[in-house]
Amino acid sequence: MSSQLSAVAKNLEIVFEKTGITLSLTNEMLEQFAKFYKFLLEYNKKYNLTRLTTFEEVAVKHFVDCIYVAQITKLPERLLDLGTGAGFPGVPLKIVSPSTRIFLAEGVQKKVEFLKELREHLDLKNLDIIGRNVDPKMQYPVTGVITRAVELTNATLKNVVNCLQTGGKVLLMKTPGIDSEIDAAVKEMGHQFKLLENIDYRLGNTSHGRKLVIFEKIKISPNIN
Numbered sequence: 001m002s003s004q005l006s007a008v009a010k011n012l013e014i015v016f017e018k019t020g021i022t023l024s025l026t027n028e029m030l031e032q033f034a035k036f037y038k039f040l041l042e043y044n045k046k047y048n049l050t051r052l053t054t055f056e057e058v059a060v061k062h063f064v065d066c067i068y069v070a071q072i073t074k075l076p077e078r079l080l081d082l083g084t085g086a087g088f089p090g091v092p093l094k095i096v097s098p099s100t101r102i103f104l105a106e107g108v109q110k111k112v113e114f115l116k117e118l119r120e121h122l123d124l125k126n127l128d129i130i131g132r133n134v135d136p137k138m139q140y141p142v143t144g145v146i147t148r149a150v151e152l153t154n155a156t157l158k159n160v161v162n163c164l165q166t167g168g169k170v171l172l173m174k175t176p177g178i179d180s181e182i183d184a185a186v187k188e189m190g191h192q193f194k195l196l197e198n199i200d201y202r203l204g205n206t207s208h209g210r211k212l213v214i215f216e217k218i219k220i221s222p223n224i225n
Contacts, residue, residue, distance in 0.1 A: 005031065005034050005035065005038070006031075006034075008034035008037060008038065008055075009027070009030040009031050009033065009034040010030075011055065011059075012030055012033050012034060012037070012059055012063070013025070013030050015056070015059040015060065015063075015064065016059075016063075016064065016067075018204060018205065019060060019064045019203050019204030019205065019206060020203070020204030020205065021064060021067060021068070021071065021204070022071060023067060023070060023071055023096050025096065029095050029096060032095045032122050032124075033063055033092070033095060035121060035122055036063075036087075036091065036092075036095075036118070036122060037055070037058055037059070037063075039117075039118055039121055039122075040058065040086060041053060041058075043114055043117075044086075047086075047110050047111065047114050049085065049086035049111065049114060050062070050085075050086055060203060060206060060208065061208065062088055062092070063092050064203050064204070065088075065089070065148075065173070065203060065208070065210065066088055066089035066091075066092035066093060066148070066173075067089075067092050067093065067095075067096050068201070068203060068210070069089060069093065069146070069171065069173065069212060070093055070096050070097055072199060072201065072212055073171070073197070073212065073214065075093065075097055075100050075144065076100075076142070076143040076144025076168065076169050077100060077101060077143050077144075078101045078103070078141075078142040078143045078144065079093070079100055079101070079102050079103070079142065079143070079144040079145070079146055080102075080103045080105060080130075080134070080140065080142040080144065080145045080146070080160070080163065080164075081093075081102060081103065081104050081105060081145075081146055081147065082105050082134045082145055082146070082147040082149065082156065082159070082160065083105065083106065083107075083133070083134070083147055083148075083149040083151070084104040084105060084106050084111075084115070085106065085108075085111060086111060086114065086115075087104065087114075087115055087118060088148055089146060089148050089173065090102050090103075090104045090127075090146070091104070091115075091118065091122070091124070091127075093146075094124055094127050095122070095124075098124075098125070098126075100126075101126045101128075102126070102127050102128070103127075103128045103129075103130055103140070103142065104127065104128070104129045104130065105130045105132065105133070105134050106129070106130070106131065107131070107132055107133035109131065112129060112131040115129050116129055134159050134160060134163065135159050136158055136159060136161060136162055137162070138159075138162060138163050139162050139163055140163040141163065141165055142163055142164060142165065142168065143164075143165055143167075143168045143169070144164075144168055144169045144170070144171065145160045145163070145164055145168070145169070145170045145171065146170075146171040146172075146173070147171075147172060147173065148173040152181060152185075153172060153174075153178075153181050153182055153184075153185035153213065154181075154184060154185040154188050154189055156170065156172065157170060157185060157189045157192070157193050157215060158189070161192060161217070164217045165217070166217055166218065166219050167216065167217065167218075168216070168217050169196070169214055169215070169216055169217075170193065170214065170215040170216075170217070171212065171213075171214055172212070172213040172214070172215070173210065173211075173212060174210070174211040174212070174213055175209065175210065175211060176200050176209045176210070176211050178211065179198075182195070182198060182213055185215075189215075191220060192217060192218065192220060193215040193216065193217055193218065194215065194216045194218050195213070195214075195215055196214045196215060196216050197212065197213065197214035198211070198213050198214075199211065199212045199213075199214075
């Protein structure tokens with residue numbers, strides 16, 4: 001590892017510790033995060049992938065935000081990242097949980113090309129890239145779906161209904177203050193999904209409040225006349 005990359009990795013380790021990340025991160029994982037950071041900034045000039053560009057912003061609002069999920073809940077074995085964009089949260093989760101099979105779904109072609117190059121650059125295995133948007137017509141069997149997109153909860157549940165196996169989990173990374181949105185989703189989609197968790201938390205000692213909402217796909221009971 002170059003001295004510059006090593007310095008970035010060390011600084012990331014400090015940020016992770018300060019924000020309460022208790023996952024056991026190896027030197028290889030920290031190096032992958034450092035490579036991801038530098039690769040993201042380099043390609044952002046060309047692809048306009050993120051508006052967050054300072055070290056602190058990327059470290060906390062992208063990396064910490066994503067891997068906190070793995071600290072709060074167990075990840076499904078086959079996890080689809082819906083609308084991954086520049087690889088969030090799928091790539092950080094893949095780095096900290098290399099045994100998890102992760103699928104990155106993205107409909108914007110320039111971002112798909114970036115993700116393919118990123119996968120090779122970080123040498124990530126069992127990371128599939130699906131170059132399309134996820135909709136109700138998509139049938140790609142997975143045991144979990146995660147998204148950090150701004151789409152309404154009920155819209156996400158509708159879009160993943162045919163690719164998520166019965167008993168599979170939907171992990172929604174949200175901001176606090178959306179209980180009415182969740183209530184509406186439960187009312188509309190309660191016949192197909194059960195609300196399991198609604199967790200409010202902060203990213204360590206920062207002021208960034210987050211919410212993790214987890215639904216489970218349930219077996220639809222036949223109508224009894």
